[in-house]
Amino acid sequence: MRAVDIMTKSVITANPEMTVRIAAGTMVFAGISGMPVIDPDGKLVGMVTEGDLMRREEIGTGKRQSWWLESLASTSDLANMYVKENATTVKDVMSTDVVTITEECTVAEIAELLEARRIKRVPVVRDGKLVGVVSRANLIRALVTVVPKRPASTEGDDAGLREAILLAMTGHRWALPPENVIVKDATAHLWATARSDEEQRAIRVAAECVPGVKEVVMHAGPLGGALGDVGRSS
Structure with missing residues (x-):
């Protein structure tokens, strides 16, 4: 069984200029925990997930670090944390280090990838364009569709x-x-x-x-x- 056999083809996506609030609302009302981010040319440029929106200043979930921990953090880390907590558009909070697979990827390879990267979903691309998404839920659904092996005739054997x-x-x-x-x-x-x-x-x-x-x-x-x-x- 391959990615093309189990992937979700009708994928809800975000665009880089979408506001954080609209992205959050889209995920809530669609019942999903993440979306691929597609630029105007249809190219996959990132992923925005619940994890990217967990730490937000407006709801009081921004990280509060002690002065000595903050002193150990690099200036780049502190700047990135500030952006994640305060930016208003998806392009500034999305994850850009996105791993992708092709339609020919086997379910075994997908399972290993999701486990190794500790991610819940992976985009499926063809010629750089998004054609689907495989999530942990897709793998579980695949398990349901598997026909149990018919016992061989072993009576007396x-x-x-x-x-x-x-x-x-x-x-x-x-x-x-x-x-x-x-x-x-x-x-x-x-x-x-x-x-x-x-x-x-x-x-x-x-x-x-x-x-x-x-x-x-x-x-x-x-x-x-x-x-x-x-x-x-x-």
Whole structure:
């Protein structure tokens, strides 16, 4: 799945000369937390977000720093802070260091980008022109549209299910050794003693994601004896 498959194409935008008040009102009434800023030629020149409008003198949210912190700040930082708190147009408060993607960018790449940059949305451009926006919400909607994998026909193939579970854990440091995985009647019995809660959760999820596994049982005791002699835990 790519950006073109999930992006919002009808994008609400701002222009550099728009007032801060109108930009804030647009975001409030549209129910969005940020807008791309487009110049008269249609070029993407920035982004204005809730974060850019958080610190404002007129509503009393400007930063108040102690004299010694202010003395450590550079003159440029102080000037930039003043502009953010007092400027009246979008061009002076918008963020200009805007990361963009193309329509061919995969959803995996988009998710990594949003996480790494700690941003909520990313513009999609073609030949320098805005064609859409992908937000965290778009990624969540994409998850809803994914059709669950249809379980393979594994009835009576406990050995195949066991191999699939081991394969799902391959390459992970928390993976169980093969002898700690037993499948009987499509129920996976896993021994993950002396593992952290996080590791046990990962082991359980790996088994649950294998098509055809009907149930996953985490055993707390040592491996050995009949399955019925070992305590079950969820």
